[in-house]
Amino acid sequence: MVPRIVVGVDDSACSVEALRWAVRQAESTGGSVDAVLAWQYPTSYGGWAWMPYGFAEGTDFERSPRRP
Numbered sequence: 001m002v003p004r005i006v007v008g009v010d011d012s013a014c015s016v017e018a019l020r021w022a023v024r025q026a027e028s029t030g031g032s033v034d035a036v037l038a039w040q041y042p043t044s045y046g047g048w049a050w051m052p053y054g055f056a057e058g059t060d061f062e063r064s065p066r067r068p
């Protein structure tokens with residue numbers, strides 16, 4: 001069985017370091033790395049909460065967590 005390392009990533013320095021560690025560990029053990037990014041629409045978008053009209057107009061929620 002191939003060792004599998006799952007690591008959560010976002011744009012924080014801590015998650016980048018965790019991903020680097022996971023890659024080094026996988027290389028030393030012959031394992032694989034699955035990097036996971038979980039995301040959802042903000043709770044105030046499209047829910048029951050009041051929100052001013054046009055609040056999210058022009059917002060690309062899919063791309064916002066992927067900062068270049």
